[in-house]
Amino acid sequence: MLLICSSKGCRETATWELRWNNPKLHTPERRKTWLACEEHRESLSAFLAARGFLRETVALR
Template sequence: MNLTNLSGPTPPSPTTPQCSAKGCRADAVWVLAWNNPKLHTPERRKTWLACDEHRESLSQFLGVRGFLKDVVTLAEWESAERQD
């Protein structure tokens, strides 16, 4: 018996970025840029991706903690990344 791959084939990675909300696999539309000031330097930005449905709840989660720095569309974020 071959036990090397009991879990089956590795699923393909998504071709478009997906929402970061738990269990959601919708295409991302928004980038939530955040920073935990206890862990990160002020200029560092970590990101979560959000679909339209989860943008508000993910923003609230980060905002209540004082972590949320910016919310922009994925297209704007990618455009700014190309310019850097």
């Protein structure tokens, strides 16, 4: 199964999993997932981190 980057308009293969939640909406253990290619990992992570949503970043195998 081919996993595609979550960045708008990107069709590259994802190599990172960004696990996040919105503490105002989700329980602490709940995780939502965005996928990122190498090019968009930093920008997607920064977007989530600026809002206090990013919980962990994991390399896909």
